[in-house]
Amino acid sequence: MFADKREDFPTLCGDNPPAYLDNACMTLRPKTVIEAIRSYYEETPGCGGRSVHRYATEVSRKMSNCRTKIGKMFNARESGEMIFTKNATHSLNQVAKGLSWEKGDIVLTSDREHNSNLVPWLQLEQEKGIDHRVVHSMPDNSFDLEAFETACAEAGSKLKMVSLSHVGNLDGVAIPVKEAAKIAKDHGAMVCIDGAQSTPHMKVDVQDLGIDFMAFSIHKMMGPSGMGGLWGRMELLENMRSITSGGSTVDTSHYDSLTWSKPPSRFEGGLGNYAGILGTNAAIDYISQIDLDAVHEHEVSLNRVMSSILKDVDGMRIIGPEDPAKRGGICSILFDTIDSHDIAILLDEAADVMVRSGMHCVHSWFNGKGLDRGSLRASAYLYNTEDEVRLFAETLVEAVEALG
Numbered sequence: 463m464f465a466d467k468r469e470d471f472p473t474l475c476g477d478n479p480p481a482y483l484d485n486a487c488m489t490l491r492p493k494t495v496i497e498a499i500r501s502y503y504e505e506t507p508g509c510g511g512r513s514v515h516r517y518a519t520e521v522s523r524k525m526s527n528c529r530t531k532i533g534k535m536f537n538a539r540e541s542g543e544m545i546f547t548k549n550a551t552h553s554l555n556q557v558a559k560g561l562s563w564e565k566g567d568i569v570l571t572s573d574r575e576h577n578s579n580l581v582p583w584l585q586l587e588q589e590k591g592i593d594h595r596v597v598h599s600m601p602d603n604s605f606d607l608e609a610f611e612t613a614c615a616e617a618g619s620k621l622k623m624v625s626l627s628h629v630g631n632l633d634g635v636a637i638p639v640k641e642a643a644k645i646a647k648d649h650g651a652m653v654c655i656d657g658a659q660s661t662p663h664m665k666v667d668v669q670d671l672g673i674d675f676m677a678f679s680i681h682k683m684m685g686p687s688g689m690g691g692l693w694g695r696m697e698l699l700e701n702m703r704s705i706t707s708g709g710s711t712v713d714t715s716h717y718d719s720l721t722w723s724k725p726p727s728r729f730e731g732g733l734g735n736y737a738g739i740l741g742t743n744a745a746i747d748y749i750s751q752i753d754l755d756a757v758h759e760h761e762v763s764l765n766r767v768m769s770s771i772l773k774d775v776d777g778m779r780i781i782g783p784e785d786p787a788k789r790g791g792i793c794s795i796l797f798d799t800i801d802s803h804d805i806a807i808l809l810d811e812a813a814d815v816m817v818r819s820g821m822h823c824v825h826s827w828f829n830g831k832g833l834d835r836g837s838l839r840a841s842a843y844l845y846n847t848e849d850e851v852r853l854f855a856e857t858l859v860e861a862v863e864a865l866g
C-alpha cells in the first residue's frame with residue numbers, strides 16, 4: 463500500500479534490504495529527516511531561542527514552526543503547550559515529578575505499562591508515599607473498563623492521577639482512552655496518556671480524548687533519536703514544577719530569587735537538541751502527509767499474514783487478542799522452551815529479519831505472570847511489505863521446529 467514510500471528510507475534502498483520489524487522500538491527515518499539534521503550542522507549550527515545572529519535566528523524560527531505543527535497535529539489549544547523533551551520517558555518523568563503530591567494520593571496505571579509509565583510512579587511511592595495501584599486487564603490483555611471504573615470508585619477522593627498507555631508496546635492493544643478519561647475525570651483525577659505507541663499509528667486529538675497530559679516519542683514517528691515531546695493543558699503546565707531548571711527556564715534571576723518563564727521554556731532547560739528539533743520538523747512534515755488510518759489498515763493486514771502463519775504452531779503463542787485487528791502492527795510471541803534472544807539473533811543472521819526480543823521494558827507484566835523468558839516481538843510500519851512479514855513468520859516456524 464505504501465510501496466512507493468520505501469525509496470524515501472535509505473536502509474530500504476539497495477538490492478537486499480533487511481526486513482526491519484522493530485518499529486515499536488524505533489522507526490526508520492526518511493531522507494528528508496536525515497537531510498534536515500545534516501543541514502543543521504553544515505548550514506545553521508546555532509542555538510535556538512537565545513542568540514540573535516543568522517544561524518540562531520533560523521534555528522529559532524524552525525523550532526517555533528515545529529512546535530506549531532506538532533500542536534496542530536494533536537489539536538493543542540496553543541503551541542506553548544508543546545514541550546520538546548529527549549524522549550517519552552523524560553516527558554512522563556516531568557509530569558510525575560513536576561506535580562505536587564501528598565502522602566496517600568492515589569495513582570492508577572494498567573498492568574501493561576512500559577517502565578517509563580511505571581517506574582516514575584513507583585519512585586513517587588517510595589519517595590513521597592503516594593499509593594500506586596494497578597488495574598488488571600482482561601485475560602486477552604484488552605482494557606477492563608469495568609474494573610477501571612471500580613478502581614476509580616474505590617480510590618474515592620484520594621484519586622489524583624490516572625496514567626495509561628494508549629497502545630501497549632507489549633501487544634499493540636489500544637485502550638479506550640476517551641471512555642477511561644471520562645470516568646477518571648468524573649472521579650476528579652488528572653489523566654496522563656503515554657502516546658509513544660499511538661501517535662505514530664493513529665490520529666490523536668488531545669481535546670477530543672479529554673486528557674490532561676500526553677507523552678510521545680519522536681523516534682517512533684520517523685524522527686531523530688533522542689527526541690520526544692510532552693503536551694499538557696496550559697493551566698496545568700503553568701502550575702507545574704520544572705525538573706530541568708537552568709538556562710532558558712527563567713525570565714530573570716537574582717542572587718536570592720528568580721522569575722520562572724512561562725511554559726514551554728520553563729521545561730526546556732539548557733541548550734537543546736537543535737539538530738533533533740530540525741529533524742523533528744521534517745518528520746512531522748513527513749508524517750502529516752500520510753493517512754494514518756491507511757497506515758493502521760496496512761499494519762493490520764500485515765499482522766493478519768504473520769498471525770495466520772504463527773497462531774497454531776506448537777511451542778508458541780501470540781500475546782493479546784486473537785484478532786490481529788486488535789493488535790495493530792504488533793505480533794508478540796511467547797515460547798514454551800526457547801529463548802527469545804536466541805531466535806532474534808538467528809532471524810537476523812539467517813534471514814536478515816530484525817525484531818525485538820526480551821521483556822520490552824514491560825518486566826512487570828512478565829514477572830506478574832511468572833514468565834521469565836520474555837517474548838519475540840515483530841512490529842510493522844508503513845514501509846513493511848507482505849513478503850517481509852511472511853519471511854519473518856515462515857523462518858520463525860522453521861526455527862521453532864528445529865529448536866523446539
Ligand SMILES: Cc1ncc(COP(=O)(O)O)c(C=O)c1O
Nearest residue numbers: 549550551576578627631658679
Ligand atoms: C509504550 C511506551 N512507552 C514509553 C516508551 C519510552 O519511550 P522513549 O524511548 O521515547 O522514552 C516506549 C518505548 O518503547 C513505549 O513503547
